[in-house]
Amino acid sequence: MSRLFNHLLVYLILGVLVLAPLGAIIYEALQPSAGQVHGIALLQLGVDQQFLKSLSGTLGMAGLAVLFSLPMGLGLALLLYFVPPRLSPLWEALILIPFLIPPYLTAEAWSLLTGPVGMIEQLTAWQALGTTLEEFLFSLAGMGMVMALHLTPLVYILLRAALENGNPRLLQAARVHGSSALGAFRLGILPLLLPALAAAGLLVFLDTSAEFGVPALLAGYAGVQVLSTSIEGATNVWPVDLPKASAIGLILCALGVLVWFLYRPLVRNNEGRIQRRAPARRVWWSILPISIFALIGMILPLAAVVAVSLEKALSVGLRGSNFTWHHYHHVLSHSSSGLSALETSLRLSALVAVFGMASALLAANLVRKGGRIAALVDLLATLPMAIPGVVLAVGMILFWNAPWNQLPVFGHPIILAVAYATGTFPFAIRYARTGLAQIPPRLEQAGRVHGGSPLHSVLRIQIPSLWPMLVGGATVVFALSMRELVASLMLQPAGVQVISTYIYGNFRQGTIGNGMALSVIGIFSSALILGLARGALLRR
Amino acid sequence: MPSDAPAGLQIEGLQVELGGRPILADVHLQQAAGSYACLLGESGSGKSTLLAVIAGLLRPQRGTISVHGQQVNGDGIFIAPERRQIGMVFQDAALWPHLTVLKNVLYPLRARRQAVDKTRALALLERMAIPAAAARRRPHELSGGQQQRVAIARAIIAKPRIVLLDEPLSALDHGVRENLREFLHELFAEEGITALHVTHDPSEAFYLGHRVGVLNAGHLEQWDSPESLYQQPASLVVARLGGSVRALHVPVLQHAGKQALIHWEGRRWPVPASAGLNGATRATLLLRPNDLEIDKAPSDAPEATVRHAHWHEGRYLLTLQATDGQEFLAQSRRGDLGPRRWHLRPDHGWCIPVQSSANDR
Numbered sequence: 001m002s003r004l005f006n007h008l009l010v011y012l013i014l015g016v017l018v019l020a021p022l023g024a025i026i027y028e029a030l031q032p033s034a035g036q037v038h039g040i041a042l043l044q045l046g047v048d049q050q051f052l053k054s055l056s057g058t059l060g061m062a063g064l065a066v067l068f069s070l071p072m073g074l075g076l077a078l079l080l081y082f083v084p085p086r087l088s089p090l091w092e093a094l095i096l097i098p099f100l101i102p103p104y105l106t107a108e109a110w111s112l113l114t115g116p117v118g119m120i121e122q123l124t125a126w127q128a129l130g131t132t133l134e135e136f137l138f139s140l141a142g143m144g145m146v147m148a149l150h151l152t153p154l155v156y157i158l159l160r161a162a163l164e165n166g167n168p169r170l171l172q173a174a175r176v177h178g179s180s181a182l183g184a185f186r187l188g189i190l191p192l193l194l195p196a197l198a199a200a201g202l203l204v205f206l207d208t209s210a211e212f213g214v215p216a217l218l219a220g221y222a223g224v225q226v227l228s229t230s231i232e233g234a235t236n237v238w239p240v241d242l243p244k245a246s247a248i249g250l251i252l253c254a255l256g257v258l259v260w261f262l263y264r265p266l267v268r269n270n271e272g273r274i275q276r277r278a279p280a281r282r283v284w285w286s287i288l289p290i291s292i293f294a295l296i297g298m299i300l301p302l303a304a305v306v307a308v309s310l311e312k313a314l315s316v317g318l319r320g321s322n323f324t325w326h327h328y329h330h331v332l333s334h335s336s337s338g339l340s341a342l343e344t345s346l347r348l349s350a351l352v353a354v355f356g357m358a359s360a361l362l363a364a365n366l367v368r369k370g371g372r373i374a375a376l377v378d379l380l381a382t383l384p385m386a387i388p389g390v391v392l393a394v395g396m397i398l399f400w401n402a403p404w405n406q407l408p409v410f411g412h413p414i415i416l417a418v419a420y421a422t423g424t425f426p427f428a429i430r431y432a433r434t435g436l437a438q439i440p441p442r443l444e445q446a447g448r449v450h451g452g453s454p455l456h457s458v459l460r461i462q463i464p465s466l467w468p469m470l471v472g473g474a475t476v477v478f479a480l481s482m483r484e485l486v487a488s489l490m491l492q493p494a495g496v497q498v499i500s501t502y503i504y505g506n507f508r509q510g511t512i513g514n515g516m517a518l519s520v521i522g523i524f525s526s527a528l529i530l531g532l533a534r535g536a537l538l539r540r
Numbered sequence: 541m542p543s544d545a546p547a548g549l550q551i552e553g554l555q556v557e558l559g560g561r562p563i564l565a566d567v568h569l570q571q572a573a574g575s576y577a578c579l580l581g582e583s584g585s586g587k588s589t590l591l592a593v594i595a596g597l598l599r600p601q602r603g604t605i606s607v608h609g610q611q612v613n614g615d616g617i618f619i620a621p622e623r624r625q626i627g628m629v630f631q632d633a634a635l636w637p638h639l640t641v642l643k644n645v646l647y648p649l650r651a652r653r654q655a656v657d658k659t660r661a662l663a664l665l666e667r668m669a670i671p672a673a674a675a676r677r678r679p680h681e682l683s684g685g686q687q688q689r690v691a692i693a694r695a696i697i698a699k700p701r702i703v704l705l706d707e708p709l710s711a712l713d714h715g716v717r718e719n720l721r722e723f724l725h726e727l728f729a730e731e732g733i734t735a736l737h738v739t740h741d742p743s744e745a746f747y748l749g750h751r752v753g754v755l756n757a758g759h760l761e762q763w764d765s766p767e768s769l770y771q772q773p774a775s776l777v778v779a780r781l782g783g784s785v786r787a788l789h790v791p792v793l794q795h796a797g798k799q800a801l802i803h804w805e806g807r808r809w810p811v812p813a814s815a816g817l818n819g820a821t822r823a824t825l826l827l828r829p830n831d832l833e834i835d836k837a838p839s840d841a842p843e844a845t846v847r848h849a850h851w852h853e854g855r856y857l858l859t860l861q862a863t864d865g866q867e868f869l870a871q872s873r874r875g876d877l878g879p880r881r882w883h884l885r886p887d888h889g890w891c892i893p894v895q896s897s898a899n900d901r
Contacts (some may be wrong), residue, residue, distance in 0.1 A: 442634035448621040451651035464638040
């Protein structure tokens with residue numbers, strides 16, 4: 001009975017979170033576009049010049065992001081593997097931090113750093129540098145570079161894992177048998193790295209083609225169109241064309257699914273066969289490239305955010321007389337919409353972290369049993385990785401705002417929680433599955449044999465054993481929910497804002513200081529809450 | 541055991557398939573209540589699967605299982621593991637790392653909503669040579685042997701109807717294993733708990749088991765006393781568990797009751813035989829080294845060639861080749877190669893039917 005209930009609950013959760021919006025999109029994409037009486041929006045895209053331009057913009061931006069991020073990630077991985085500096089965990093943390101900064105914030109920060117009145121020109125003697133950088137930033141290549149800065153840490157993680165998985169003896173054998181250092185690398189390292197490089201490239205392509213925030217901020221000035229902004233435009237700008245938005249969404253989704261299916265087999269073997277190897281030679285000069293990456297990926301953008309949050313007027317620049325706490329006072333004042341946005345984000349993210357992990361644990365238990373149904377559940381649970389947030393948002397509008405759907409979800413902040421839960425489900429289930437894989441089945445069997453019911457075993461054995469993994473997964477889900485932008489923009493009910501839409505809105509309206517102040521408060525408050533929560537939960 | 545008392549464990553026609561592959565085929569066994577029995581088998585023979593099925597962790601395709609007269613499996617009945625009143629000791633102890641030693645031991649009482657008797661648990665731990673101070677520790681702070689003792693305490697604290705032990709000693713060092721083996725023997729004899737112990741170590745099974753079963757590729761080849769298993773093995777696989785043995789194909793001249801008259805190397809030999817021989821004209825003769833006399837063989841005894849000799853347990857173990865090409869083993873004080881006379885000792889050797897499953901291998 002409890003097994004049947006577990007199955008039904010998992011199907012319901014995945015059905016509502018994944019299948020319903022996807023089904024709604026497919027149905028809508030098969031309707032005629034707005035202004036057309038007949039035909040199918042999906043087919044009508046074939047003659048839509050704007051769509052074709054957006055498609056080429058998306059492919060270009062994603063391709064350039066791959067082109068920029070792979071060499072950076074590879075270089076950093078090789079440096080830290082072969083010639084790490086002293087205190088390498090610290091330097092590694094600096095490499096990973098840019099992934100934690102939402103890409104739209106990096107784009108905003110760099111737009112503040114560049115330009116004729118940007119901080120770079122204010123602080124340096126190179127008068128032309130700011131303008132040159134601005135021209136680069138507001139171009140297809142600039143958009144690709146911002147995404148590359150955000151995603152290089154992912155490339156680094158994948159390549160570093162591949163290097164650690166490799167067998168150092170292969171390299172030694174090549175050298176002993178007459179290969180040069182480069183020849184040994186080609187023989188012993190490169191074959192291991194190629195699948196990881198391909199996987200990393202696909203992941204960067206997938207994430208960049210789904211990105212909304214960066215092109216929304218930069219594409220307009222760059223004269224570029226991409227699919228994600230076209231979809232948002234078709235749902236927001238008159239005349240609203242939901243069939244067209246769905247059709248473009250379906251194309252973007254198909255692209256994502258294709259890339260995802262190419263990606264999955266490449267990382268299947270890349271799971272924790274860490275080999276013991278002799279300690280690497282430590283050199284001081286490897287901190288130079290790492291510092292340069294940290295500078296452009298993290299230090300300069302964060303410094304810009306903090307500086308702007310403390311400036312009275314942007315054009316006056318970094319002068320003592322121009323500093324003020326006004327933006328912080330404004331954001332933290334009792335009636336501030338910024339504070340309310342922060343509260344809403346914290347509440348929703350905490351809710352999603354708890355319920356998302358609980359649902360993921362249910363689904364992971366089902367997947368662990370194996371069989372066809374388990375494979376289907378696994379596929380559905382990881383599918384949101386391939387569905388861009390903007391597409392998911394359109395699907396949710398179509399499903400929850402459908403005339404036949406009387407549930408009071410659309411127009412209520414809870415719809416944001418549903419969207420966050422869908423987007424973060426693949427991460428949640430990954431943590432739950434990894435945790436479950438670490439518990440020997442005998443621990444649970446021992447619980448059952450010695451008198452524990454299935455529920456008792458889950459509560460008294462499984463959850464306590466999984467606890468660190470569950471807390472880790474909840475932390476990731478919380479952090480991802482806090483920074484989600486596009487679904488929040490498209491689904492937030494009237495009068496409700498979350499932290500990402502507040503920052504984005506303020507930037508678009510030119511009240512940048514308030515947005516940046518809330519960014520700083522958001523980063524610190526969520527770090528503080530997560531730190532305290534993790535400390536308290538993991539101490540148990 | 542009185543004939544009307546229910547068996548501690550009764551299994552009838554048990555059949556298990558996993559992924560379409562047969563794991564257990566038509567297993568029948570009956571174990572007396574309060575007795576200690578062992579199941580011997582190599583890796584993949586199905587012995588752990590059998591324990592999982594008895595525990596209710598796996599559902600069989602066919603067959604019935606009864607524990608102390610209560611049917612727990614088969615004929616549309618399936619009792620969940622937690623309601624079978626079973627204790628189990630796993631190969632790797634399977635203690636819950638997030639609970640203290642004491643809480644691990646008390647778990648079966650809590651889970652079954654019985655009175656949580658800490659005094660009894662501590663007394664049980666003391667009996668297992670686990671000091672009271674260690675009861676507050678986490679399992680990883682104990683040695684492998686201590687962990688396994690805690691697992692045994694956990695398995696018996698709720699007074700189960702049967703305790704299943706799945707290779708509980710195999711992960712331990714030799715010294716600890718011997719020590720724990722003796723401990724298990726005494727403990728279960730005193731407590732009178734029915735226990736089924738799975739192992740791949742024949743010496744462990746013969747030391748502990750009043751009855752020993754041999755599983756081979758999912759078939760229960762024999763379920764008997766250790767003595768019968770050694771002297772009257774049902775197959776070559778069973779015979780090998782008792783030590784070095786060779787199987788020879790011989791013609792049978794006559795078979796009556798427990799005796800067969802065979803013809804081999806130009807002589808007629810009366811040999812103990814399985815009732816299953818049943819008038820067959822050919823048989824498999826199982827010979828152990830001590831079934832043959834070689835140092836004091838009569839001068840007219842048949843001759844064989846020593847092909848190999850090595851020093852083994854205080855004597856030479858010879859590999860001899862008969863004139864028909866078949867090989868057999870014998871013990872001798874001399875290790876020289878070449879021709880030697882040999883003689884089959886009276887009432888030694890054991891004849892089984894050629895079609896016995898293991899003889900095919």
